[in-house]
Amino acid sequence: MHTRRDILQGMIISIGGAPLLSACGGVAQIVPSSEGGMRFFSNEELQLVSRVSDLIIPRTETPGALDVNVPGFLDGLMAEWASADTQRNQHRNLRELGMQLGRDFVELDEATAESRLTSLDAQAFDTSASQYSAYRSWKGMITQAYFATEEGRLQEQQWVAVPGHWDPSVEI
Amino acid sequence: MTDFDAIVVGSGMSGGWSAKELCERGLKVLVLERGTEIKPERDYVDQLRPWQEKNLDRISEDEIEKHYFRQYPGVAYAVKESNKHFWVKDDEHPYETVEGTQYDWLRGYHTAGRSIMWSRQSYRMGPQDFTANKEEGVAIDWPVRYDEIKPWYDYVEEFAGIAGNKDGLEQLPDGVYQPAFELTDAEKSFKSKIETAFPGRNVIAARIAHITQVTEEQRALGRTNCQSQNRCHFGCSFKAYFSSLHATLPAAERTGNMTIVHNAIVQSLDYDPATNRVSGVRIVDAVTNEHRTYTSRLIFLNASAIASAMILLQSKSEIFPNGLANSSDQVGRNLMDHISGAGASGIVHGFDNLKVFGRRPSGGIYIPRYANITENDKPYTRGFGYQGGASPLGNAGGQLAGIGKSFKEAHKAPGPWRINIGAFGEQLPNPNNRVTLHPTKTDKWGNPQALFNVSYGENEHTMLEEARKDAVAMLEAAGCTDINSNPVNLTVPGNRIHEMGSARMGNDPTNSVLNKWCQTHDVPNLFITDGAFMTSAACQNPSISYMAFTARACDYAVKKLEENLL
Numbered sequence: 001m002h003t004r005r006d007i008l009q010g011m012i013i014s015i016g017g018a019p020l021l022s023a024c025g026g027v028a029q030i031v032p033s034s035e036g037g038m039r040f041f042s043n044e045e046l047q048l049v050s051r052v053s054d055l056i057i058p059r060t061e062t063p064g065a066l067d068v069n070v071p072g073f074l075d076g077l078m079a080e081w082a083s084a085d086t087q088r089n090q091h092r093n094l095r096e097l098g099m100q101l102g103r104d105f106v107e108l109d110e111a112t113a114e115s116r117l118t119s120l121d122a123q124a125f126d127t128s129a130s131q132y133s134a135y136r137s138w139k140g141m142i143t144q145a146y147f148a149t150e151e152g153r154l155q156e157q158q159w160v161a162v163p164g165h166w167d168p169s170v171e172i
Numbered sequence: 173m174t175d176f177d178a179i180v181v182g183s184g185m186s187g188g189w190s191a192k193e194l195c196e197r198g199l200k201v202l203v204l205e206r207g208t209e210i211k212p213e214r215d216y217v218d219q220l221r222p223w224q225e226k227n228l229d230r231i232s233e234d235e236i237e238k239h240y241f242r243q244y245p246g247v248a249y250a251v252k253e254s255n256k257h258f259w260v261k262d263d264e265h266p267y268e269t270v271e272g273t274q275y276d277w278l279r280g281y282h283t284a285g286r287s288i289m290w291s292r293q294s295y296r297m298g299p300q301d302f303t304a305n306k307e308e309g310v311a312i313d314w315p316v317r318y319d320e321i322k323p324w325y326d327y328v329e330e331f332a333g334i335a336g337n338k339d340g341l342e343q344l345p346d347g348v349y350q351p352a353f354e355l356t357d358a359e360k361s362f363k364s365k366i367e368t369a370f371p372g373r374n375v376i377a378a379r380i381a382h383i384t385q386v387t388e389e390q391r392a393l394g395r396t397n398c399q400s401q402n403r404c405h406f407g408c409s410f411k412a413y414f415s416s417l418h419a420t421l422p423a424a425e426r427t428g429n430m431t432i433v434h435n436a437i438v439q440s441l442d443y444d445p446a447t448n449r450v451s452g453v454r455i456v457d458a459v460t461n462e463h464r465t466y467t468s469r470l471i472f473l474n475a476s477a478i479a480s481a482m483i484l485l486q487s488k489s490e491i492f493p494n495g496l497a498n499s500s501d502q503v504g505r506n507l508m509d510h511i512s513g514a515g516a517s518g519i520v521h522g523f524d525n526l527k528v529f530g531r532r533p534s535g536g537i538y539i540p541r542y543a544n545i546t547e548n549d550k551p552y553t554r555g556f557g558y559q560g561g562a563s564p565l566g567n568a569g570g571q572l573a574g575i576g577k578s579f580k581e582a583h584k585a586p587g588p589w590r591i592n593i594g595a596f597g598e599q600l601p602n603p604n605n606r607v608t609l610h611p612t613k614t615d616k617w618g619n620p621q622a623l624f625n626v627s628y629g630e631n632e633h634t635m636l637e638e639a640r641k642d643a644v645a646m647l648e649a650a651g652c653t654d655i656n657s658n659p660v661n662l663t664v665p666g667n668r669i670h671e672m673g674s675a676r677m678g679n680d681p682t683n684s685v686l687n688k689w690c691q692t693h694d695v696p697n698l699f700i701t702d703g704a705f706m707t708s709a710a711c712q713n714p715s716i717s718y719m720a721f722t723a724r725a726c727d728y729a730v731k732k733l734e735e736n737l738l
Contacts, residue, residue, distance in 0.1 A: 056575045076227075083233035117575055125573035136571065143570030147583065150223045156583055161221060163400040163530035168356040170529050172586070 039079035040087065045094045046071060047106045052097070053142045055117050062156055068149040070142055077145070093134035100135065176202040176431070177733075178470040179453050181438050181483065184285025186702045186718040187474030188416025189328070191424035191432075193726035194472070199733075200429050202466055203421075204436040204455060206475075207281030210258075210288065210417060216407025217254040229253045239263055246276040246667050250289065250405045258282065258289055258405075267622040268610050275624035276666035277478060283434065284417035285476070286669065287715075289405065292381040292413055292534045293559065294334045295712035296325050298343040300545065305708050308553060311506065311601040312678045314707045315688035318345065324720040331423075332414040332719065333390055335398075336379030344376075344540040344557075344712070350385040352377035353532045358520045358562035358589045362650045363537070369649040372546030373539060378559065380534040381414035381716075393422050400530030413533065435459045437617055440487040441471065441496055441698070449697045449738075450496070456617045470697050470729055470738060474722070477507070477703035478607050481674035482622060485609050497675075497692035502685050504608055506601040506673040507626055508709040511556075513661040514636040515594035516643035518652030520562055527564055527586035536561030539593065539646075541711050543638075552635040556597030556711050558643065565590045591652060595639035598711040600631055601673055605665075626665040636660045670714050675704035690725040697738040701725045 038046055053065035065071075078090060098105070100120055105113060121139075124132035146152045153159040177199035180190040187203065194201045222229075229252040236244045239261040244251055251259050260279045269275045280286045299318040306313035322345070329348040336349040355363065355377055363375035382398040383390055390396075398412040411418035424430040435458040442452035442465065452465045473480040481504040487496035495503050543555030564586030572582055605627065609620035637660055644657045678684025681693035690705050692698045701722035703714060710717075732738045 057580050058576055060577050060580060062580075077230075081227040081230050081232045083237070086233055114576065121573060121575050140570035143583075144228060148222045148225070148228055150221070153222050156580065158584070159222075160530075161219075161401070165530055166353050166398075166400040166532050167529040168354045168359075168532075170527050172525050172527055 038075050040075045040082075040090075041071070041078075044098070045091070046075070048094060048098050048101070049074060049138065049142070051106045051113065052101075052117065052138065053146075055114055056139060056142055057146050063149075063151045065142060065146050068146060068151050070145045070149075073145050074141055077141070090137070093137055096134040097138060100132075174467040174469050176200050176466065176468040178202070178472065178729075179204060179466055179468040180472045180474055181453065181480070182206075182285060182474035182476065182702065183283055183416055183421060183432065184280075184474065184476065184702075185287040185290070185416065185715050186722045187472070188284060188287060188420030188424070189719050189722040190472040190474050190701060190726055191416075191430055192420040193723050194470075194730065195424040195427040195429040197726070197730040198429065199470070199730065201424065201431070202468065203424075203430060203432040204438055204453065204466070205283055205285075205432060205434050206437040206458065206479075207283070207285075207434065209434045210283040212407060212409065212411070212417065215257065216409055218401060218403035218406040218409055220254055220406065226253050231256055242276060243278055246278050246664065247669075252405070255406045264616070266613070266615060267624065268613060270623065270625040273625055273627050274664045275626055276664045276669075277622065277624070277671075278666065278669050279476075283432070284415050284421065287415040288407065288417055290415075290669070290715060291713070292404070292715075293538070293713040294329070294332075294336070294379050294381045294716040295538070295540075295557070296345045296347055297321075297710045297712055297717055298345055300343055301708065301710040301712075304554065305601075310553075310708070311603075312676070312680065312683055312707060315677055315679045315684075320688075321717075321720055321724065324724040325716065328716065328719040328723055330387075331389065332381050332419060332716075333383040333387070333395070333412075334379055334414075334716070335377075335382050335384045337377050339374065339376045339540075341374060341376075341540055343545045347379070347716075349379065350383060353380070353382075353384070353536065355536060356523075356528060356562050356589075357526055358523045358591060359537050361522070362520065362562060362591055365650040366539075366646050370542075370646065373542045373646075376538050376540065378535045378538045378561075382533050383412045390419075393419060395419065398533060400532060402531035402533045404533050436464075437619065438475065438483050439463075439617075439619055441483065443487065443489045443492065443496055443695065445489070445491050448695060450695055456619075458617065461617065470733055471699065472722075472726075472729075473698070473700040473704070474702045477671040477674045477706075478622060480700050480702055480704045481607055482609065482620070484675065486620060492694070497685055497694040497698055499694050500681060500683055500685055502603070502676060502683060504674050505603040505606045506676055507605045507607055507624075507665075507671065508599045508601055508673040508706065509626075509663075509665050510668040510670045510709060510711065510713075511597040511599055511628065511632050511636060512594055512663045512668055514597075514640035514643065515558065515560070515592065516640070516647050516655055516657035517590055517592035518647040518650075518655035519565075520589040520591050520650070520652055523589045526589075532561075535559050536563070537593075543635075550638065552631050552638065554598040554600065554631070554635070554711065556595040556635060556639050558593040558595050558639075560591065560593035562589055562591035564588070591647065591650070593643050593646070595636060595643065596668065596711055596713070597632065597635045597639060598709050599665075600629060601676070601708055602629060607674060624665075628662060628665065633660075633662065636662055670703065670709070672703040672706035672709050672714060675700050676707045677705045678707060689728040690721055691729070696732075699725050699729055 057065035675685035
């Protein structure tokens, strides 16, 4: 059984900017999109996004963000979808996020990192102040990427591709 | 001897109906479509799963800037990476606006046109809509009254398949409906509270062109019931929603009387002064640049209100120096759309123990027009309807507080219920709102570019301000909290994609282009049955009216053709 940190370290070494999210049996299939590895993230950015992704959407009884290669997907998304302006803005957002979380964030133990991110998250959702827009932007992308995966959509959200009928009132 | 009995220009919402009706009456019909061929089996992407979509189905920002700079801002909710082939590239199909004005010309150039992209709201015009111009002294009177078009609404609704209820409202007449999509409990509660608090206002189920109880006629065309995917903008593999591609064009094709030619951009109509008839349709092939002329005894323009007007304006002759069938100088004028940009949303309480199954297409509720119908104290004329619905808020795209397991778990819950309503209002006809031919700019085939000069008047602005206030008042009366109602942001003309009025019908040939049969006053074998014929816009989504008037016009035209009167 790999620990989350094992998975994280492994991904940082081997990950590529996969343009399509793909996972099989909860294990990410990583498809490097360039020989050199990342197309958008610097190594430091990848470590930060991976750590944040893992804390926001950890592995539980279902795969987590790292299991389905959210950081790799976001690298591809930024490389392929984003304009040069958006890329610059998102690099700036990541620098800002890194400063808010502290230079040592990716080295922190699980509990401390979780505590620090929880604190930032609480502040970010307690105010609409723009100083938290970097975090909210990346949290949004991480979450959207995760729930666009087969695992996130089917296992977490019980999504049905072809419902077949409409029922307007289902008791939970 | 002509090449065909009839030529239909355009294969979209109304062109499909022209093709069907004329073919079924035994005419040999040529359909000219300016765009490429769409094959559902090849081009629909509704079965694409979220994890198969590239880049979260976002079109790259560079591509938007290059190709979709007008389309995308106008309809970002519908234009995605996987379905962008349904929308024209702005740089390939340019147009211009007069300085100080804006216009969204949102188009689909392919088989079935925008009938594969519409939102399928299908409401009849009411008796008041045909008399308002006359009663208010606005523009000109409609030459048709509701009772005359009613049987044609019945006819097209039965074939198309409209889900809806019979609500018994005079201003929004009932039609031939299949079972409606049932309201959610929150919508039922909203309905009850609104109808109690505001007597004269009604909340009804949306009337939408999706099959819910398939008929034998629809099965014979390969259509079946809606499967509640709500992937309509990406096509419908079940052929449950109405489009020309699923319904009218196949019906025309099975007669053996239809020929359809793609990539055929109509440049002008040939006019024969000796017979006072259109004698030919000149096209340029969009791919080969080859020029051809087709001939027929009867012409139906269904190219869309803007394109049909432009074809007439491009068809100049000694008799018609300002464009064919334009002796009234009304071609291209009175261009209308519907207006939006006012509404409200709020959280509805008491339904947290409920969720929905399936994804209902095209919205849930409709609040029919009450302004100047049951309430006559308004600082504006005409009125608006609201479209909307109440559903669980669901996944908020990461904009929920929390991290870790609890955050992940939160996405399994449907979340609080939110209701939203948005107004669709009537724009008054104004002859100064018009499309003309640009004096110098052309497209890559040498056709003049469209030049738009459209702006809204005081009535439209006032109406939407009041619509916003009314929306907030209704949500408050329904007990909603967290009510959000942004300041009115009036939609850009054209943005609702309901272009109308550019060749209006009327009784007087000096101030209208078409007679009550959608036949041009000037040239007997020329009919226009797209949105161009509309003498006023009403506030209802217009497609079902285009269908009804088209079927009626075809019936008339064939009879006159048989009597050798065309």
